[in-house]
Amino acid sequence: MPPSAGPPLTEVAEDGAPSGTSAPGAADSDTDGSGAVGTAAKIRAVLRVRDFRKLWLSTLLSSFGDWLGLLAITVTATLTFEDYAAQNFALAGVLLFRLLPAIVLGPVAGAFADRFDRRKTMVVTDVFRFGLFASIPIVDNLIWLFIAQFVIEAFSLFWIPAKDAAVPNMLRKDQLEAANQLSLITTYGVTPVIAAIVFAVLTSVGSSVSDVLPGANEVDLALYLNALTFLVAAVVIWNLPSISGRRAAGAVVGQQESFLGSLVKGFSFAGHTRLVRGLVVGITGAFVAAGAIIATGQAYVEVLGGGEAAYGLLFGAVFIGLGLGIGIGPSVARDLARERIFGVAIVGAGIVVLLLSWSFALWISLLLVVFMGFFAGMAFLAGITLIGTEVEDEIRGRTFAIVQSLVRASLIISLALVPIGVGLIGRQELDLGAFALPLSGERIMLFAAGLLAVGVGLAAYRQMDDGRPVPLLADVVTALRRDTTARRRLAGGGVLIAFEGGEGAGKSTQVRRLQEWLADEGLTARASFEPGATPPGAGIRSIVLDRAQVGIAPRAEALLYAADRAQHVHEVLRPALDAGEVVITDRFIDSSLAYQGAGRTIPLDDVRMLSRWAAQGLRPDLTVLLDLPPEVGLARARGRAAADRLESESLEFHQRVRRTFQELAEADPDRYLVLDARRSPDELAAAIRVRVAELLSGLPLQTPAPPVAQPQVAPEHRHGGHDAPVAHHPHAQTGATPQLHP
Numbered sequence: 111m112p113p114s115a116g117p118p119l120t121e122v123a124e125d126g127a128p129s130g131t132s133a134p135g136a137a138d139s140d141t142d143g144s145g146a147v148g149t150a151a152k153i154r155a156v157l158r159v160r161d162f163r164k165l166w167l168s169t170l171l172s173s174f175g176d177w178l179g180l181l182a183i184t185v186t187a188t189l190t191f192e193d194y195a196a197q198n199f200a201l202a203g204v205l206l207f208r209l210l211p212a213i214v215l216g217p218v219a220g221a222f223a224d225r226f227d228r229r230k231t232m233v234v235t236d237v238f239r240f241g242l243f244a245s246i247p248i249v250d251n252l253i254w255l256f257i258a259q260f261v262i263e264a265f266s267l268f269w270i271p272a273k274d275a276a277v278p279n280m281l282r283k284d285q286l287e288a289a290n291q292l293s294l295i296t297t298y299g300v301t302p303v304i305a306a307i308v309f310a311v312l313t314s315v316g317s318s319v320s321d322v323l324p325g326a327n328e329v330d331l332a333l334y335l336n337a338l339t340f341l342v343a344a345v346v347i348w349n350l351p352s353i354s355g356r357r358a359a360g361a362v363v364g365q366q367e368s369f370l371g372s373l374v375k376g377f378s379f380a381g382h383t384r385l386v387r388g389l390v391v392g393i394t395g396a397f398v399a400a401g402a403i404i405a406t407g408q409a410y411v412e413v414l415g416g417g418e419a420a421y422g423l424l425f426g427a428v429f430i431g432l433g434l435g436i437g438i439g440p441s442v443a444r445d446l447a448r449e450r451i452f453g454v455a456i457v458g459a460g461i462v463v464l465l466l467s468w469s470f471a472l473w474i475s476l477l478l479v480v481f482m483g484f485f486a487g488m489a490f491l492a493g494i495t496l497i498g499t500e501v502e503d504e505i506r507g508r509t510f511a512i513v514q515s516l517v518r519a520s521l522i523i524s525l526a527l528v529p530i531g532v533g534l535i536g537r538q539e540l541d542l543g544a545f546a547l548p549l550s551g552e553r554i555m556l557f558a559a560g561l562l563a564v565g566v567g568l569a570a571y572r573q574m575d576d577g578r579p580v581p582l583l584a585d586v587v588t589a590l591r592r593d594t595t596a597r598r599r600l601a602g603g604g605v606l607i608a609f610e611g612g613e614g615a616g617k618s619t620q621v622r623r624l625q626e627w628l629a630d631e632g633l634t635a636r637a638s639f640e641p642g643a644t645p646p647g648a649g650i651r652s653i654v655l656d657r658a659q660v661g662i663a664p665r666a667e668a669l670l671y672a673a674d675r676a677q678h679v680h681e682v683l684r685p686a687l688d689a690g691e692v693v694i695t696d697r698f699i700d701s702s703l704a705y706q707g708a709g710r711t712i713p714l715d716d717v718r719m720l721s722r723w724a725a726q727g728l729r730p731d732l733t734v735l736l737d738l739p740p741e742v743g744l745a746r747a748r749g750r751a752a753a754d755r756l757e758s759e760s761l762e763f764h765q766r767v768r769r770t771f772q773e774l775a776e777a778d779p780d781r782y783l784v785l786d787a788r789r790s791p792d793e794l795a796a797a798i799r800v801r802v803a804e805l806l807s808g809l810p811l812q813t814p815a816p817p818v819a820q821p822q823v824a825p826e827h828r829h830g831g832h833d834a835p836v837a838h839h840p841h842a843q844t845g846a847t848p849q850l851h852p
């Protein structure tokens with residue numbers, strides 16, 4: 111299948127769900143969550159992509175095989191020896207041989223994944239791994255076991271970056287996080303458990319295995335099963351041409367470059383790209399810390415007074431934390447950019463480890479360990495998702511490879527060095543008079559690991575946070591409070607003010623006056639309106655207001671207004687807000703709630719959902735409600751022009767409309783300014799200025815460059831004219847709001 115037939119590689123749909131990679135606040139999302147798509151739904155959507163689903167199933171299978179194989183191999187290695195020390199040595203040997211190849215071969219494997227057809231790379235390595243796993247029980251020799259392990263791992267090193275780099279080509283950018291969640295949970299949460307259960311079953315039926323397979327025991331069977339999973343994966347992947355991605359279309363990258371050259375380029379890219387440098391620093395440090403935690407675990411539990419069972423609990427707690435971090439982390443921090451989540455989560459994990467090193471009760475430690483896992487899971491997910499979304503296909507394999515090598519190298523180093531440190535420090539107590547502070551080696555090593563994590567987290571944060579204007583603390587706090595309005599302002603976005611009210615309430619009069627005042631005060635203020643402010647909207651306006659249109663169904667009417675709003679937000683409001691302007695709109699969502707909801711009696715929730723979707727979740731920072739008895743307003747409007755389709759509705763209809771506007775304002779007093787529209791235009795304008803001055807004080811908003819005047823919106827918009835599409839002022843700049851004079 112050519113790549114063009116695959117899923118679109120283009121950017122995210124405009125459903126207002128933040129992709130996480132955009133600047134904070136760039137997309138206002140619903141504060142009540144009704145606009146958010148649940149993790150489960152996102153994962154289901156990812157699984158509907160056929161090629162990804164097949165790849166995932168085959169990875170699931172290989173991962174299961176891998177865990178089963180690891181269990182079987184560790185058992186084989188230990189069963190070979192009677193002596194406890196030798197058993198441990200054999201076990202350490204197996205693990206060492208698993209991790210070692212990465213240091214040498216990792217980066218080479220990445221260059222390979224970027225240069226050669228990824229599908230063929232994966233199929234070939236799978237076939238080799240099939241043969242090697244099958245050879246272990248056949249050769250039945252510990253030396254061969256080590257060698258086979260080493261070579262298998264070497265092949266895996268080629269397989270992993272090829273797969274990691276291929277996945278982003280199968281999915282849309284906004285789907286990658288869900289795909290990573292799924293893969294991580296499958297590989298580290300689901301398959302090890304299934305493998306352990308299957309292995310237990312195999313062991314318990316051990317004796318009957320030799321009846322079926324003469325000369326084989328349960329360990330052999332596990333290894334054969336494992337081998338088979340790789341063969342199946344090879345077949346599945348062979349039939350997934352989309353893995354080759356752009357290479358299949360003939361665009362082979364870097365063919366003229368030498369292999370060594372592309373290897374060097376990989377390192378230089380990692381060293382010179384701030385994002386990747388930050389990721390590398392963060393991931394390396396975090397895994398050194400993780401190694402220290404694994405290495406001190408047993409001794410730590412001992413000083414806490416726990417035994418094997420407590421160690422098991424602690425281990426389980428890490429996995430629970432990791433699972434939570436990967437599963438719900440992104441929705442907890444969904445408004446925060448991934449570049450920030452990564453560093454912040456590592457710092458968070460580090461702080462938890464610092465606390466952990468001084469904890470003296472097992473239950474406290476268990477709780478802390480869950481938190482540690484949570485932060486670690488969040489950081490890991492953010493890190494690999496960032497590589498997928500931000501690193502170009504051409505160099506992605508090498509980036510993943512460098513990261514995987516560093517992960518393994520840092521684990522090995524700290525697993526080797528930390529126990530030495532623990533031994534050297536030993537167990538001491540610092541006498542502080544009132545009490546004795548236990549200064550055992552493992553606590554100090556843990557403390558050092560925590561400090562390291564905090565340090566690398568900060569370093570990674572500083573590397574990756576280049577040029578973000580929003581202060582971190584405000585970013586985190588508003589993200590957790592889901593305060594989208596505050597977030598838009600933090601990100602230097604503009605301010606949206608809506609005017610609502612019945613017919614003839616004086617909205618257009620006040621919109622115009624407010625805009626003129628803001629412009630006089632030196633701000634870029636744009637006035638707009640609904641329905642009809644865009645070219646497509648003008649067409650919609652002529653339909654909805656045309657008295658000759660007698661048969662428009664309420665739902666059709668609701669959809670027409672929503673369509674107008676969607677275009678308005680997309681074409682006018684959003685760009686102007688992103689440019690830091692003050693935007694005033696004559697009517698917005700509340701009009702739909704009042705007219706189509708209460709007026710036409712469509713359930714309010716339906717109208718709200720529709721409108722919010724159309725508006726990408728955008729909400730006004732302030733809504734000015736000009737409240738007026740409908741008979742007064744209708745009389746005023748009639749003095750202006752012939753009644754349109756809605757104006758000619760019954761008085762009762764307009765009374766329901768008014769009541770709904772009032773109720774909406776009462777439900778959220780902070781966001782509304784309700785004024786009696788029977789007051790004089792001057793009085794109203796003054797009251798509005800006071801409130802707006804309050805709203806704008808201290809915000810960074812756009813000010814126009816002095817010589818050129820800001821294009822003004824014709825006040826006669828409703829009688830045919832419409833707003834020009836947003837044309838950004840060439841010399842406009844963003845600065846602190848000047849002192850306003852209401």
Ligand SMILES: Nc1ncnc2c1ncn2[C@@H]1O[C@H](COP(=O)(O)OP(=O)(O)O)[C@@H](O)[C@H]1O
Pocket residue numbers: 611612613614615616617618619620746747749750787788789790791794
């Ligand atoms: N505060 C006010 N008191 C009396 N008449 C007003 C007031 N504000 C506006 N008007 C008049 O009422 C009519 C409708 O005003 P307009 O601003 O077009 O209202 P809307 O945009 O809400 O339909 C106009 O003729 C306008 O001059």
Ligand SMILES: Cc1cn([C@H]2C[C@H](O)[C@@H](COP(=O)(O)OP(=O)(O)O)O2)c(=O)[nH]c1=O
Pocket residue numbers: 612613614617618640641655671697698699701702703705706756757828
């Ligand atoms: C924006 C919007 C307007 N309307 C109605 C209200 C008005 O009667 C009409 C807009 O007409 P318009 O002449 O622009 O309004 P005004 O009353 O301010 O002079 O459309 C809705 O029914 N739903 C909506 O979502």
